[in-house]
Amino acid sequence: MFFHNFKYSLKTLFRNKMLIFWTFAFPIILGTLFNMAFQDIEKGEQLDIIDIAVVDNELFHDPSCVLFRETLDTLSDENSETQLFQIQYVTEEEASELLSKKKITGYLVFHEITTPQVVIYQNGINETVFQSAIEEIIETNQIFQNVASQKMQEFAENPEGVSGDYNSWYQEIYRGIVEKLENQNIQIRDTSSSNLSYTMIEYYTLIAMTCLYGGILGMTSINQCLANMSQNGKRISVSPLSKGKLVLSSALASYITQLVGLLLLFLYTIFAIHVDYGTNLPLIVLLSLVGSLAGLSLGIFVASIFKTNENAKVGVMISFTMLGCVLAGMMGITLKYVVDKNVPILNKINPVNMITDGFYALYYYDTLDRYFFNVISLCIFTILLIGISAFCLRRQKYDSI
Amino acid sequence: MKNVVQVKNLTKEYKTIRAIDDLSFEVKEGEILGLLGPNGSGKSTTINCILSLLNFSKGSIQVFGKEMQPNAYDIKEKIGVVFQEVAVFDELTVIENIDYFCGLYVKDKALRNQYVEDAIQLVGLEDFKKFYPKQLSGGLLRRLNIACGVAHKPKLIILDEPTVAVDPQSRNNILDGIKTLRNQGATIIYTTHYMEEVEILCDRVIILDKGKIIASGTTDELKSLAKLEEKVTVEVLDLEEKYMREISAFKNVEDVSYCDGVLCITYTKGKNNLVELMDYLKKERISYNKIFSERPTLNDVFLELTGKELRD
Numbered sequence: 001m002f003f004h005n006f007k008y009s010l011k012t013l014f015r016n017k018m019l020i021f022w023t024f025a026f027p028i029i030l031g032t033l034f035n036m037a038f039q040d041i042e043k044g045e046q047l048d049i050i051d052i053a054v055v056d057n058e059l060f061h062d063p064s065c066v067l068f069r070e071t072l073d074t075l076s077d078e079n080s081e082t083q084l085f086q087i088q089y090v091t092e093e094e095a096s097e098l099l100s101k102k103k104i105t106g107y108l109v110f111h112e113i114t115t116p117q118v119v120i121y122q123n124g125i126n127e128t129v130f131q132s133a134i135e136e137i138i139e140t141n142q143i144f145q146n147v148a149s150q151k152m153q154e155f156a157e158n159p160e161g162v163s164g165d166y167n168s169w170y171q172e173i174y175r176g177i178v179e180k181l182e183n184q185n186i187q188i189r190d191t192s193s194s195n196l197s198y199t200m201i202e203y204y205t206l207i208a209m210t211c212l213y214g215g216i217l218g219m220t221s222i223n224q225c226l227a228n229m230s231q232n233g234k235r236i237s238v239s240p241l242s243k244g245k246l247v248l249s250s251a252l253a254s255y256i257t258q259l260v261g262l263l264l265l266f267l268y269t270i271f272a273i274h275v276d277y278g279t280n281l282p283l284i285v286l287l288s289l290v291g292s293l294a295g296l297s298l299g300i301f302v303a304s305i306f307k308t309n310e311n312a313k314v315g316v317m318i319s320f321t322m323l324g325c326v327l328a329g330m331m332g333i334t335l336k337y338v339v340d341k342n343v344p345i346l347n348k349i350n351p352v353n354m355i356t357d358g359f360y361a362l363y364y365y366d367t368l369d370r371y372f373f374n375v376i377s378l379c380i381f382t383i384l385l386i387g388i389s390a391f392c393l394r395r396q397k398y399d400s401i
Numbered sequence: 402m403k404n405v406v407q408v409k410n411l412t413k414e415y416k417t418i419r420a421i422d423d424l425s426f427e428v429k430e431g432e433i434l435g436l437l438g439p440n441g442s443g444k445s446t447t448i449n450c451i452l453s454l455l456n457f458s459k460g461s462i463q464v465f466g467k468e469m470q471p472n473a474y475d476i477k478e479k480i481g482v483v484f485q486e487v488a489v490f491d492e493l494t495v496i497e498n499i500d501y502f503c504g505l506y507v508k509d510k511a512l513r514n515q516y517v518e519d520a521i522q523l524v525g526l527e528d529f530k531k532f533y534p535k536q537l538s539g540g541l542l543r544r545l546n547i548a549c550g551v552a553h554k555p556k557l558i559i560l561d562e563p564t565v566a567v568d569p570q571s572r573n574n575i576l577d578g579i580k581t582l583r584n585q586g587a588t589i590i591y592t593t594h595y596m597e598e599v600e601i602l603c604d605r606v607i608i609l610d611k612g613k614i615i616a617s618g619t620t621d622e623l624k625s626l627a628k629l630e631e632k633v634t635v636e637v638l639d640l641e642e643k644y645m646r647e648i649s650a651f652k653n654v655e656d657v658s659y660c661d662g663v664l665c666i667t668y669t670k671g672k673n674n675l676v677e678l679m680d681y682l683k684k685e686r687i688s689y690n691k692i693f694s695e696r697p698t699l700n701d702v703f704l705e706l707t708g709k710e711l712r713d
């Protein structure tokens with residue numbers, strides 16, 4: 001009878017047009033819209049490689065300017081996908097002439113050590129980027145200089161203090177620099193996932209939304225089993241099929257249907273709109289499976305505790321999920337940061353954010369600590385909701401139906 | 402005959418309302434018991450209590466000799482229920498719906514297929530097997546509702562107002578189907594507020610009002626509770642007051658009324674009331690269009706006992 005109910009639950013779910021729209025079609029439509037909207041935004045926001053010149057004088061080759069030379073080399077590396085500048089090393093006269101002919105955006109000249117001058121012809125985005133980059137290098141260089149000088153002075157004043165242990169001395173200098181950099185609010189980020197764009201967060205929330213929308217399937221299935229929720233529930237409740245078998249088989253059918261919807265979304269986004277989810281496919285699948293389970297448990301929870309009609313419950317599910325998506329960054333990542341900063345507990349208990357953040361962690365962090373934190377959080381969320389639902393569903397008789 | 406259902410002192414309260422008030426009755430094996438009463442009299446609540454769907458404040462319910470419990474699966478597999486509201490899946494066809502509900506009781510696939518075919522035949526849905534519920538008329542939908550409830554050939558069938566809002570053809574089909582089920586050995590509890598159905602179908606009737614049994618017995622036994630024996634109706638134009646007075650003086654006449662060209666005479670008992678009246682009309686040369694006699698109905702009994710109509 002378990003399989004019998006499972007089979008027919010699958011049939012009813014797959015033939016329910018409203019459910020199929022919300023769980024299969026709606027995420028795909030939304031994904032298509034994201035693709036259309038963000039593709040253009042990303043194109044618009046891609047920076048061209050900026051032509052600049054550096055005056056190749058004696059001061060530029062001073063040892064104290066090594067950070068400038070190294071950084072500019074990195075930023076102008078033609079083999080790098082993050083190349084920002086195309087640099088010509090010229091004399092000051094040549095640089096001035098190139099600028100007047102508008103062949104470069106600006107040039108950098110060292111008249112004093114460590115405080116180069118940026119010369120530009122006009123104001124614009126490229127000029128601003130050029131200036132900002134040089135200012136950033138100047139600030140960082142200053143930090144290095146300050147920390148190193150301080151340590152050198154300490155060493156000069158008390159040479160025995162290091163006791164010949166240069167390693168610990170270097171480490172101390174390093175710590176000092178890191179500390180200063182942190183105080184300067186400069187973040188060091190791992191950008192090794194070269195294809196990652198901020199719009200990926202939209203796709204993460206889309207997957208999270210699909211996982212949670214699957215809850216509508218679970219909710220509908222469970223509603224059909226409860227005597228106080230539907231006429232079919234009354235009829236099924238007077239049959240000799242136990243409530244445990246009934247709920248489990250219906251929930252399993254909902255989960256399978258939900259996973260089919262998720263699979264379709266993955267296939268569509270990967271093959272039709274070419275979203276790159278990276279290389280951690282098993283972990284992505286694991287997070288999606290756990291996320292779907294969380295969605296299913298949410299559906300069962302809503303079905304069990306709200307004593308209202310099915311349409312109202314669908315409304316509750318959709319509202320909850322959409323709100324969760326918005327807070328997790330679907331309508332702009334800024335809101336996610338605002339919530340993280342001001343009301344962090346909200347995102348800690350938001351299942352959409354748990355899923356989104358799990359994906360996010362896979363790309364931004366080398367370790368899986370944050371990823372597994374989210375997976376475990378989702379498991380706790382699921383167990384909690386299933387527990388409460390089971391408590392409510394254990395009732396066999398009702399005061400009124 | 403054994404008691405299939407035994408209800409003792411059943412009381413069910415909803416906050417301030419007592420829906421069932423110390424109800425006791427039994428259903429004998431093989432009989433059709435009619436639960437008759439107006440809307441809100443407690444028929445459906447009684448059914449839901451018997452099926453262990455509702456909590457109740459007091460009393461006990463035994464089905465097939467055992468205490469009825471929500472997890473009494475051995476009892477439940479012998480029961481078939483047709484609720485007042487249609488309970489089918491819109492996403493499944495007629496045959497799938499019947500197979501699904503039958504499958505909750507019958508595991509054997511081959512046997513189930515046979516049962517499903519029998520149920521389709523019973524309610525006359527042979528031409529609609531592949532139809533979805535939305536494609537069916539109200540009457541056909543009701544027939545499907547019944548097929549889903551009885552396909553597994555239960556020993557006890559509970560039908561809660563199965564003919565509400567049904568066309569005459571479907572109603573006849575449903576009533577014939579119920580008779581067939583009884584002939585096949587099922588015990589049936591049939592709730593309705595249509596007294597004609599009860600008269601046609603039921604071996605025994607319980608009349609409920611405000612959660613209490615106000616009368617019970619066979620239809621003839623119940624009718625004997627009514628003071629009137631016969632009601633004669635005559636369509637006659639311009640009847641003078643003196644004729645009314647003379648008719649009122651006839652033996653056994655309980656009441657005479659004349660309204661909108663219709664003369665209505667009720668008799669407490671007696672024979673040849675109609676012949677006597679026709680002779681009188683002939684003698685007085687009173688012309689009339691139609692004249693007919695009626696035996697008292699269960700509605701008259703209900704009116705007699707409660708002062709209101711069954712369909713109020």
